[in-house]
Amino acid sequence: MSEPSAAARLPDELHRRLGVSDAVVIGLGSMIGAGIFAALAPAAHAAGSGLLLGLALAAVVAYCNATSSARLAALYPASGGTYVYGRERLGDFWGYLAGWAFIVGKTASCAAMALTVGSYVWPGQTHAVAVTAVVALTAVNYAGMQKSALLTRTIVAVVLAVLAAVVVDAFTSGTADAARLDVGSDATSGGVLQAAGLLFFAFAGYARIATLGEEVRDPARTIPRAIPLALGITLVVYAVVAAAVLSVLGPKGLADATAPLSDTVRSAGADWLVPVVRVGAAVAALGSLLALILGVSRTTLAMARDRHLPHGLAAVHPKFKVPHRAELVVGAVVVVLAATADVRGAIGFSSFGVLAYYAIANASACTLTPAEGRPARIIPVAGLAGCLVLAFALPLASVISGAAVLTLGAATFGIRRAVDARRT
Known part of the structure; x- marks a missing residue:
């Protein structure tokens, strides 16, 4: 069946413009930007030489x-991701809780990425630069998806080039020592689990692909192809960069580093690369921020359509065909957080919310039938168990704050249902 003409589309429908390559690039822009520059050091602090084990566990x-997400997205190619899957497969409450976890957790991620931009571009004015970045990228998203995809493609190319330079310099400098890659020699099981939970923050970018279901061409084929491609490329990049950094700094040096990749090239004697890495880090964080704002606004759109959020946020711009009100509200909230928040606390909090989100995705996939394309049963079961274990292995402060926010969301849902019941 051909796509309906522009005149035949409903006014609140989004245009299907993105192909496989665009969807993969959007996922890469989120995952690579978030993880390489933000999660390696805290993960090394938790796991020591078990960092690579934590990386492998997070990847599994x-x-x-x-x-699970790919199979569900093929069946439900609508904006909202697991909010839609949970609602359709498990009921309204679980869909709502998934959407709540995603919006809250990823809004914190937006602030973390904006602050990362600020810390590399102008350390003395971190919050001011962060706010400026949020305003600028919200405007890019507002102008339409094609511009967002083109900018993200450019960002990913720049970041990959910078990371390649770091890896080559590290392994050819003469300072690399394979003995520093003695995997797991000083690691504990709890440390490896905590590192995996923190590194999962970096792998969560493929959610951007699923939440763009209404803007992807032929979603039944495009989404299942784009998600594993983006994840596989990211895993290779992570493993190579982590090994390069560990070989130069060692587990303790990496754990203590405030800017691991800059410290790596400096220790390798390539001071000229330090400003290049700083620019690459800022560009990477911009890529993540761009994709994050995009994904949160689409989930907000989906929840607003179902009146779990103010219905006015479901509006789609008649010219640009984007959820403009949702994007503006998300941008405004992130501006406030970027002006006031702490970047380190945002990572653990975001990880807890995202792991809760994917736990619901895996539970939803468990309900699929073979005719609906259900994956092997072990995959969603292992995914569900893994998400729960990693979520509660995070630092205690992240677990407490994350659980409190999810409880608040559940209570809000219950109160709204009770009010609606009285009215009827």
Whole structure:
């Protein structure tokens, strides 16, 4: 069946403009930007030489989540991701809780990425630069998806080039020592689990692909192809960069580093690369921020359509065909957080919310039938168990704050249902 003409589309429908390559690039822009520059040091602090084990564990859980999400997205190619899957497969409450976890957790991620931009571009004015970045990228998203995809493609190319330079310099400098890659020599199981939970923050970018279901061409084929491609490329990049950094700094040096990749090239004797890495880090964080604002606004759109959020946020711009009110509200909230928040606390909090989100995605995938394309049963079961284990292995402050916010969301849902019941 051909796509309906522009005249035949409903006014609140989004245009299907993105192909496989665009969807993969959007996922890469989110995952690579978030993880390489934000999660390696805290993960090394938790796991020591077990960092690579934590990375492998996070990748396994992410693969399960990606497979479950891809099968569900093919059946439900609408904006909202697991908010839609949970609602359709498990009921309104679980869909709402998934959407709540995503919006809250990823809004915190937006602030973390904006602050990362500020810390690299102008350390003395971190919050001011962060606010400026949020305003600028909200405007880009407002102008339409094609511009967002083109900008993200450019960002990913720049970041990959910078990371390649770091890896080559690290392995050819003469300072690299394979003995520093003695995997797991000083790691504990709890430390590896906590590192995996923190690194999962970096793998969560493939959610951007699923939440763009209404803007992807032929979603039944495009989404299942784009998600594992983006995840696989990211895993290779992560493993190579992590090994390069560990070989130069060692587990303790990496754990203590405030800017691991800059410290790596400096220790390798390539001071000229330091400003290049700083620019690459800022560009990477911009890529993540762009994709994050885009994904949160689409989930907000979906929840507003179902009146779980103010219905006015479901409006789609008649010219640009984007959820403009949702994007403006999301941008405004992130501006406030970017002006006041702490970047380190945002990572653990975001990880808890995202792991809760994917736990619901895997639970939803468990209900699929073979005729609906259900993956092997072990995949969603392992994904569900992995998400729960990693969520509660995070730092205690992240677990407490994350659980409190999810409880608040559940209570809000219950109160709204009770009010609606009285009215009827």
